[in-house]
Amino acid sequence: MCTQKPLHDHSQQLYEKYHEPFEEYIKSTVMHVVKEKHDEYMMQEPAKRWSNHKVIVRWLSRFCYYLDRFISQRSLPLLNEVCLTCFRDLVDKEHEDSGSYYSRKSSSWIHEDSCPDYMLKA
Structure with missing residues (x-):
């Protein structure tokens, strides 16, 4: 044992x-699919991909339990947090079209709907 x-x-x-x-x-995959979506699907696709991403990250974190132990000793962000932040940073920063889409939608809703209907949609 000493040797x-x-x-x-x-x-x-x-x-x-x-x-x-x-x-x-x-x-390569998520951003390509998200950029192709328009209108209501512009928000549905990232939500679906986000849900899938969380499942993958959870399982991979379980496989890499040893690495999480290493991280906790060195005060680094946990693997789960690193991967979720990676998704958020890449998808949310590239996906600024949703604000303009919903701005257009809300202005049309104001003109077309009554106040209670508008509030429900908003």
Whole structure:
């Protein structure tokens, strides 16, 4: 036992590389699909992708439990938080068209609907 060498700890490198596949997937697949959607689907598609992303992140975090232990010792953001933030940063920053779409919709609703109907839609 005295001659045994300590195990190599590659947790820092794993942590640094962890978000790269998520970022690549979001840029290549999710953003492509989200940019193609218009009107009401512009908000439905990111919501669907967000729901799927949370499931994937939850399962992957369970597989990488050891890496989470490493992270908690070094006061770094947890894997779950890193991946969810990655999605939010990439999709939300690119998806500013939704504000202009709903601005147009709300102005048409004001002219077409009564006050109670408008409030329901808003």
